Amino acid sequence: MFHSEIIGSGMYVPPGIITNHDLSKMMETSHDWIVQRSGIEERRWVTPDMVTTDLALHACEEAIKNAGIDKQEIDCLLFATISPDHDFPGSGCFLQPKLGLTGIPAIDVRQQCSGFVYAMSMADAFIKSGQYKTILIVGAEVHSKGLDKTTRGRDTAVLFGDGAGAIVMRRKEVKDPAKDSFIYSTHLFAEGQGAKDLWLEAPGMALGAERMNHEMIDAGKHYAYMNGKRVFTNAIRRMCECTLLALETNKLKLEDIDLFLFHQANMRINQMVAQELKIPEDKVFNTIQKYGNTTAATIPIGMAEAVKAGKLKKGSLVASAAFGSGFTWASSIFRW
Ligand code: UT7
Numbered sequence: 001m002f003h004s005e006i007i008g009s010g011m012y013v014p015p016g017i018i019t020n021h022d023l024s025k026m027m028e029t030s031h032d033w034i035v036q037r038s039g040i041e042e043r044r045w046v047t048p049d050m051v052t053t054d055l056a057l058h059a060c061e062e063a064i065k066n067a068g069i070d071k072q073e074i075d076c077l078l079f080a081t082i083s084p085d086h087d088f089p090g091s092g093c094f095l096q097p098k099l100g101l102t103g104i105p106a107i108d109v110r111q112q113c114s115g116f117v118y119a120m121s122m123a124d125a126f127i128k129s130g131q132y133k134t135i136l137i138v139g140a141e142v143h144s145k146g147l148d149k150t151t152r153g154r155d156t157a158v159l160f161g162d163g164a165g166a167i168v169m170r171r172k173e174v175k176d177p178a179k180d181s182f183i184y185s186t187h188l189f190a191e192g193q194g195a196k197d198l199w200l201e202a203p204g205m206a207l208g209a210e211r212m213n214h215e216m217i218d219a220g221k222h223y224a225y226m227n228g229k230r231v232f233t234n235a236i237r238r239m240c241e242c243t244l245l246a247l248e249t250n251k252l253k254l255e256d257i258d259l260f261l262f263h264q265a266n267m268r269i270n271q272m273v274a275q276e277l278k279i280p281e282d283k284v285f286n287t288i289q290k291y292g293n294t295t296a297a298t299i300p301i302g303m304a305e306a307v308k309a310g311k312l313k314k315g316s317l318v319a320s321a322a323f324g325s326g327f328t329w330a331s332s333i334f335r336w
Contacts, residue, residue: 003182004127005172006334010062011304012055013044013163013291023158028151034158039267043161043292045144051085053095055164056140060099067168069134071099076132077106078123080115080139080296083146084108113263113324115139115296117332121186123169133171139296140164148223156226161292165300184250184333187242194234194327197227235265235323236272242331243277243321250333254279259312261302263322264288285311295324312336
């Protein structure tokens with residue numbers, strides 16, 4: 001049977017740094033509140049001329065370069081995002097020509113903060129089935145254009161940032177399962193009962209005849225709503241559960257893992273997961289201080305940054321887990 005291996009990673013964040021102090025000039029908030037409640041010190045925002053596929057393009061180019069492949073070898077493109085350039089077609093279709101590719105399938109994955117791990121799972125299944133051999137996966141978000149930057153929206157506006165991360169996954173013939181680099185497992189979950197605990201209501205076909213009207217805009221229904229406490233407690237519970245399940249499936253112990261790459265929604269969530277699972281702090285790689293929550297881009301940004309920081313090396317055994325809107329959650333164990 002075929003397996004799949006990650007052969008290159010890349011990332012891109014826009015240069016515009018927005019500090020907590022910058023936000024406190026737009027809304028009633030403070031650096032101390034944001035750091036204490038979330039661990040975030042700054043995030044990146046795009047300029048108005050930039051769109052999600054622009055960020056994705058830079059991340060993909062770096063991933064392709066680091067993978068050492070000719071981009072024409074890519075036979076499938078998976079794009080995880082909740083901030084598409086347009087409602088339709090999917091962002092993969094806008095990215096494909098920017099990458100100079102044509103003909104290959106371009107599939108959007110709509111699983112929010114779990115989107116990248118979902119896309120890795122799909123790529124792994126495509127490769128194992130023999131359908132595709134070299135898959136480019138990108139997670140990219142432009143949140144800054146969709147945030148309510150007034151005091152009304154401060155509970156979410158301070159958390160999210162813009163960015164992109166990408167990897168190339170390729171077919172691998174595994175000779176030594178204990179040493180070779182490949183994706184050991186992926187586990188995917190959803191619980192739609194929590195859909196409205198973190199959602200963007202409008203525009204929507206469910207909203208009568210119009211999809212969107214002035215009253216909805218006045219009420220801020222075109223901004224994300226989040227039941228922060230419910231999301232917070234579920235994130236801890238589900239990320240612990242799916243990490244333990246991944247370990248158990250692979251008959252691994254926590255000590256066998258070299259690096260934990262968790263979704264970055266709130267530093268306190270990751271600290272509590274680490275505490276609950278008894279993971280030493282230096283094995284958890286966090287980027288939230290610098291970038292905030294970049295949703296589908298978070299996990300691949302973490303991969304690319306961990307490589308650059310020398311924390312993720314050839315042969316490292318990695319456990320990754322994410323939780324987000326849907327509710328959706330997912331985990332993966334892979335050897336880098
Ligand atoms: O990617 C997955 C999705 N996201 C998450 O996983 C995020 C999950 N949730 C969270 O991270 C946390 O719930 C938040 C960071 C959003 C909020 O932290 P909290 O400790 O749950 O705060 P809270 O919602 O209980 O709010 C405490 C107070 C409130 O004031 P009152 O009612 O006590 O007077 C809020 O109005 O803090 C106020 N508040 C703020 N104050 C300053 C809310 N947002 C802000 C803010 N600045 N930005």
